[in-house]
Amino acid sequence: MQEETLADLISEAVNGYELAREKLIRHYKPYILNAVGHITGRYITWSDEEASVGLLAFNRAIDTFNANSGRTFLNYAYLLIKRDLIDFFRKEKKNVNLHIKVSGVEATSSIEIIKSMESYREVVEATDLVEEILEFSEILSQFGIDFEDLEKYTPKHRDTRASLIEMAQHFLSFPDLIDQFIKKKRIPVTSFIQRTNYSLKTIERHRNYLVTIIIVGLHPEWRRLSQYIQIPMGSVRV
Template sequence: MKSDELQIILQQIRDGDELARERMIRHYKPYIINVAGKVSKKFVSWNDEESSIALLAFNKALDHFEEEAGRTFLNYVYLLIHRDLIDYYRKENKETHFSYQSTSEDEKSIDHESDLAIAQYEKEIQAHELIEEILELDLTLQQYKIAFEELEKHSPKHRDTREDLFDIAHTIAEDDECTDLLISKKKLPSSLIVKKYGWKKKTLERHRKYLITLIVIALNPQWEQLSQYVRKKGTE
């Protein structure tokens, strides 16, 4: 989440917008659980006491985080969860889990662990977003009588060919006349493309499903994870 967007949402929360608070909790839930488990050194579910403590700490972060303090929001969340869970274990006579003293070395260790937790969280979020985007793509491709599952079969075997098709798809996606026909007719306007750009019709038809998929993805820039995933697969 970008800094400007975060500050706007935090201000909404501090102005009493409980829906904004709930959206933040839902968005960062995987991170909250991940940190609670990492600090507790065990598997933690959303129903465990550790998660409840972590959630309270997260709410404190929503209410009190200041960007000028020198930490990122997620670093700050990690620090609060870490400290609150330590206090919890101490009160519950579970000090075997931790030996904590507030020293500069401890702060460095917390920052390092926080960075690892953030990296894991971002990886999980990206995976979730990719799945969501694939489902959206699949629904869109059904209009063109293409199933996402069959794309692997229709993917060109040669890397150079895939790169050429990426370039073709990008060009067509920026051509309003071609994309209007593609979207309205739900089929590749091969004759028009050949006429305008001189590409071989045989090439277009042979890779029709793969090319349509690339164009559809190019026309939906909000599918960031999917675009990166397909591009990566195309250059392997």
């Protein structure tokens, strides 16, 4: 989401435009789950109470964010989510290791201890990764692909994956085909086959994975995604 758009939506939400608030929350739902999971150190779904705590904190971040504070909106939202989760664990007494001393300093919860050891850089990197995932997910949806289904589309055999990555590299060597790909939101299969020796059957069988690799190749700035989606981004160049 562009910074200008984000700022506009936050302003509209604060001024009572509920559709703007809903759009913000819907767009950043993956971020909220990621942040809650990062803080708690376990896999979180929307059925967990912690996810609800995170959602409420994010909603409050929309109302209280100050653009002149020197921090980004997502870093601010992360801070509120972290604080609310700590309070939640205190009240629910879900942490068994309360009042533990670390290096002579008493902390009030194990969650607080763990997070106090994390550097600001790690938080920023986690935030940047989620931003990349959100942008990637939005582009994938334009091609009819759900980000959450990527694992299902990924070929099991390493040789098959390597062949498809090579195919994506070849595709990305044709600027006119890239233009068609971007404009029409699909692979121009006929034109591509006419210029190469690839089979229609292979392309159709692995279309979603091939589209995914091509999109990643068109966005070399998404460096943090390489490990997350297990595609060797350095192997795909425009």
